[in-house]
Amino acid sequence: MAGFENFPVTSEKDSREAEEEAPEPRDAEGRPMRADARRNYERLVMAARRVFTDEGTGASMEAVARDAGVGIGTLYRHFPKRIDLVEAVYRNDVEELVTAAEKAVANSGPLEAVDEFLQAFVRYAEAKRTLLSELREAFDKDPELKSRSRARIDQALDLVLSRAQRAGVVRGDVDSSEVVSMIAPVCTSSVLTAEQSARLVGLVFDGLRTPAPPR
């Protein structure tokens, strides 16, 4: 429906059903994408992210195509409807959040990793703000998009959170889903500025720490 279903950006370690290591991007029919098609697909998602963050909802498809250096027809070949492009950008942002969690686990201490991930989440939500209404529409059209993305974000946070809990630096009576339930509305609220959201999430971080942080 939305052009290409799952553009593999993440490197899933999920061994539940190791059907195939698929580093090769494939199109809807399962055939590998042609090199030029893949190049343009990636360019378009990147351009869309730039243009949407710069111009908000008012950004035009033509502007995205121009920024990507491709024709308007190419854009619509990959993303039949405007909402499909919004969805692709969103999926990309979610995957970046996941890799941010993986990087934090790999490169930072248990507590720092939590802080880094929460900051990444604030940035992620900030970008989401401008297209909030269009995302809502995408969620209405495809409810699974919302639940799957939410599950993926919960997993990502769990990666850093449970590690911090095992290390004893974060209180053990919260799970990642609860934390996301708390910070997601704060970060996407339309009545708060980005700074206020960031501050509130900082308070949540302090609340997670154990023992109590120095005042």
Added chain:
Amino acid sequence: MAGFENFPVTSEKDSREAEEEAPEPRDAEGRPMRADARRNYERLVMAARRVFTDEGTGASMEAVARDAGVGIGTLYRHFPKRIDLVEAVYRNDVEELVTAAEKAVANSGPLEAVDEFLQAFVRYAEAKRTLLSELREAFDKDPELKSRSRARIDQALDLVLSRAQRAGVVRGDVDSSEVVSMIAPVCTSSVLTAEQSARLVGLVFDGLRTPAPPR
């Protein structure tokens, strides 16, 4: 800028500067509006509320004009830009919230009035959800719109809240602005359904009661 500045719906008892009791609606230059103009203005706001709630952001100006039974030119005479119409609907909703508070104070007991107002607030916020991004734009264009509306809502809640506090049925260590700060993000959050928002506001209401409500 936005057609007609302050369409008098409320009956302000503010005696700071009683320049004139103005039940007569006036246009930008201070002259009274012609009867047909006033009729169409009101029809347009009502029609816009209907159409926006039904069709969301995708609603067209033509649809509003049709629903109001006026020509497209008339719509643009009153509301030069689409955002001006959104703003008018929003102002109208805020004023209805204020009158809801006044009615609750007049017709219900101290505690029931608080509950009624909170429920009215949930409905108000629910209607606001669909045009959230456009409202954000309106706030950016005219920051005073946001602060004035917020102040007016705070006042409205204070009407019912302080009465309940004087009656001893609501804890005294909260003020209306705090309560609005708490429920506004909850009600406009894009990650919660309307039912979840209503439930959470119900919890806030329980938390306000003193002594603790029966479980």
Added chain:
DNA sequence: ATACTATACGGAGGGTGCCTCCGGTTAGCA
């Protein structure tokens, strides 16, 4: 290396929506 074919590319153009302009009509007043 070359030829073939499936696939991708890109721009012209249709349809819709926001907004403007101006001639016809009507409310308010003497």
Added chain:
DNA sequence: TGCTAACCGGAGGCACCCTCCGTATAGTAT
């Protein structure tokens, strides 16, 4: 009842979303 200022309404300009189809190219077999 007549005058004038103000209002009404629809045709049309401009921008944007999206479609269609002829052209160019990647991938493959010889």
